[in-house]
Amino acid sequence: METTDLKIVENKKHLSVGMILGIVLISFIVIFFILFLGITMYISSSDKIIPGIYIKGVEVSGLTKEQAKQKVNDEFSKVLPDYLTVVHGDYETQLNLEDLGANFNIEEAVDRAYNLGRDSNILKNMGTIIKNLVSLEDLGLNVTLNTDQCTTILNDISTKLPDAIVQSSYYVDGKTLVITKGKTGNIVDVTPSIENIKNKLADLSFVSSKIELATVSKDPDAIDIDKIHSEIYKEPVDAYYTTDPFVVHPHENGVDFNISVDEAKAMLNEDKDEYDIPLKYTSPSVTTNMIGTEAFPDLISNFSTKYNARDKDRTTNLKLAAEKINGTVLMPGETFSYNTVVGERTIAAGYKEAPIYQNGEVVDGLGGGICQISTTLYNAVLYANLEIVERRNHQFVPSYANAGRDATVVYGSIDFKFKNTRNYPVKILCTVSGGVAKCEIYGLKENPDYDVEITSQVTEKTSTSIKSATYKTVRQNGQVISSERISRDTYKRH
Numbered sequence: 001m002e003t004t005d006l007k008i009v010e011n012k013k014h015l016s017v018g019m020i021l022g023i024v025l026i027s028f029i030v031i032f033f034i035l036f037l038g039i040t041m042y043i044s045s046s047d048k049i050i051p052g053i054y055i056k057g058v059e060v061s062g063l064t065k066e067q068a069k070q071k072v073n074d075e076f077s078k079v080l081p082d083y084l085t086v087v088h089g090d091y092e093t094q095l096n097l098e099d100l101g102a103n104f105n106i107e108e109a110v111d112r113a114y115n116l117g118r119d120s121n122i123l124k125n126m127g128t129i130i131k132n133l134v135s136l137e138d139l140g141l142n143v144t145l146n147t148d149q150c151t152t153i154l155n156d157i158s159t160k161l162p163d164a165i166v167q168s169s170y171y172v173d174g175k176t177l178v179i180t181k182g183k184t185g186n187i188v189d190v191t192p193s194i195e196n197i198k199n200k201l202a203d204l205s206f207v208s209s210k211i212e213l214a215t216v217s218k219d220p221d222a223i224d225i226d227k228i229h230s231e232i233y234k235e236p237v238d239a240y241y242t243t244d245p246f247v248v249h250p251h252e253n254g255v256d257f258n259i260s261v262d263e264a265k266a267m268l269n270e271d272k273d274e275y276d277i278p279l280k281y282t283s284p285s286v287t288t289n290m291i292g293t294e295a296f297p298d299l300i301s302n303f304s305t306k307y308n309a310r311d312k313d314r315t316t317n318l319k320l321a322a323e324k325i326n327g328t329v330l331m332p333g334e335t336f337s338y339n340t341v342v343g344e345r346t347i348a349a350g351y352k353e354a355p356i357y358q359n360g361e362v363v364d365g366l367g368g369g370i371c372q373i374s375t376t377l378y379n380a381v382l383y384a385n386l387e388i389v390e391r392r393n394h395q396f397v398p399s400y401a402n403a404g405r406d407a408t409v410v411y412g413s414i415d416f417k418f419k420n421t422r423n424y425p426v427k428i429l430c431t432v433s434g435g436v437a438k439c440e441i442y443g444l445k446e447n448p449d450y451d452v453e454i455t456s457q458v459t460e461k462t463s464t465s466i467k468s469a470t471y472k473t474v475r476q477n478g479q480v481i482s483s484e485r486i487s488r489d490t491y492k493r494h
Contacts, residue, residue: 050117054138055109056204068110076104084197084206088186088213091162095153101146102201109141143201150194157213158187168223177232177257177277182220189214223275225265229257236284241295246444248295248425250331254282288329288425296427296442301383301452305376305400307369309435313352314369318432320350321370325377325430325439330420335389336428338374338409338416345370345411371408372400372437373430374416378407380439381418382486384426385450385474389417393489397466400437404456404470404489422446451475459488466491 049068051061058075060068083094116137131137158164165185171178192214200206236254241247257264258278267275309315324342345351354368375398378391394408407416420426424444431438456470467490473483 049110049113052136053113053116054136055106055113056141057138060110060113065110065114068113069106072106072110076106079207080204081207084200085210086157086193086197086213087210088161088188088215089163091160092210093157093160097201099149099153100197101144101149103144104201105142105144109139113139141202143198145194145198145201147194150197151190154188154190154193154213161186161188161215165218165220167220170228172232172279175258175279175281177228177279179223179228179275179277181223181273181275184217184219186215187218189216223268225261225268229261229264232257232279236282238284238286239288239291240286241291243295246295246297246424248288248291248329248331250288250329250425251284251286253284256280256282288331289327291329291427293427293429293442296425296444298443298445300422300426300441300443300445300449301380302438302440303376303379303383304436304438305372306435307372307400307432307437311354311369314354315432316350316352317345317354317369318373318437321373322430322432322437325373325428328428329425330428331425332420332423335417335419338377339411340415342370342373342409343411371398371406373432373439374409375401375406376437377428377430377439378416378418379405379454380428380441382454382472383452384441384443385421385452386426386441387419387421388486389419390415391417391487393487393491395492396494397491402456403458403466403468403491404487405454448477450481462493464493466493 047064048062049060049065053059053061055068055072056076058072060071063071080097082098083096085092085094163186165187166183168182169180196214197206197211200209200211232255234252234255237252239251240249242249256279258280264277267277307315307318321342325338328336328341330336343349351370352368371394378388379401381388391407392414393404394406397403398406408414409416422443423446426441426443429440429442451474453473453475454470455473456468458466458468460467467488469485470487470489471483472486474481
């Protein structure tokens with residue numbers, strides 16, 4: 001009986017201790033719950049990001065949204081370059097992040113960080129806070145790119161790859177259309193390349209590494225003869241002009257295949273790298289040089305030189321050259337080439353033997369004397385204030401011009417060129433008659449137009465040479481606009 005009573009007493013003691021321990025544990029849990037509930041409510045109601053939160057390695061815990069944005073931006077600006085490097089084999093190039101439209105969306109990442117622990121469910125918020133106290137959370141970045149800009153850039157890179165695809169192409173060489181066959185090669189696979197770039201940007205690995213471009217092999221497009229023909233074909237267009245306002249519309253030559261389109265297609269059956277298709281040109285009824293002088297109402301400049309009309313062979317040469325030049329119309333920005341316009345001086349063209357300078361001596365040569373026409377035109381061009389592109393002086397001072405005022409030409413080696421720098425076309429009239437070679441330049445005077453003064457002087461004479469300097473002064477409304485030395489020339493003495 002005593003033993004039983006003792007056991008009952010001991011059980012009561014054990015029960016009391018267990019109850020006490022349970023009550024303590026429950027009390028601790030309740031206190032812990034109430035404590036963290038209070039902490040959760042406090043944090044959730046504050047304007048600070050909960051503890052344990054990072055954005056790509058940058059801690060933003062305890063910061064307001066604005067403070068977090070500023071901190072992440074500051075830290076990123078220290079490490080992020082303005083460009084990334086993309087590669088394909090041995091090829092590599094750098095792309096500007098701004099050109100790609102790259103946006104790291106830091107504000108969106110901060111918003112996600114700020115919203116952690118601020119759910120409508122208080123228990124869920126408590127769990128989030130406890131979790132981040134135990135293990136830190138590093139949020140990623142939602143990087144975006146401008147797809148259109150990236151596509152344009154990557155397509156451009158496709159053309160620069162060392163193993164790039166080569167599309168078929170064509171060009172016109174005189175009276176021949178040359179079609180070159182394309183070759184299989186690689187192009188940048190745009191969509192996976194953009195995703196690869198975006199992923200590298202998101203984990204910031206592009207900072208220390210290069211990004212491999214995704215590429216695919218592609219065959220060139222088939223040669224489309226119909227398309228090429230439609231691009232090449234052109235009807236001739238007559239030149240014409242209007243007077244109110246004065247506008248000259250130059251002629252356009254017509255062009256077409258000199259074989260049928262079917263014959264051109266048949267040529268492609270032969271496996272070749274290039275295909276030559278003959279072309280034919282058709283002139284319009286009215287060319288630019290045929291436009292009457294009424295389209296060029298104002299005399300811009302003129303210059304004359306004298307020649308010996310009794311020297312019939314030399315006179316013939318002067319007239320032939322002048323006839324080639326006479327009536328030439330030069331559009332704004334167009335360059336005149338004396339050798340191109342006059343052509344090669346040959347017997348077939350009617351040129352005669354006449355004195356020329358050769359190797360420091362005066363000898364008879366085919367086309368002798370035509371440098372007088374280039375010299376006459378040169379001076380007219382100077383007074384018209386057009387741009388001299390190419391000009392050289394003679395070996396000796398010619399009889400028909402002063403030192404510094406001549407322009408020699410030799411077909412195939414020495415040319416006289418100038419550019420129409422006026423806003424309106426100019427027409428060149430060139431005549432040889434009665435011992436006078438004359439060049440006139442017509443066009444439309446600008447308001448106000450320029451007055452040009454050309455001066456030349458001999459600066460030095462020795463027993464073997466003569467040196468000269470030539471200057472051009474341009475005035476507008478009586479005021480000097482420019483004054484410059486346009487040439488220094490050295491001549492041999494006879």
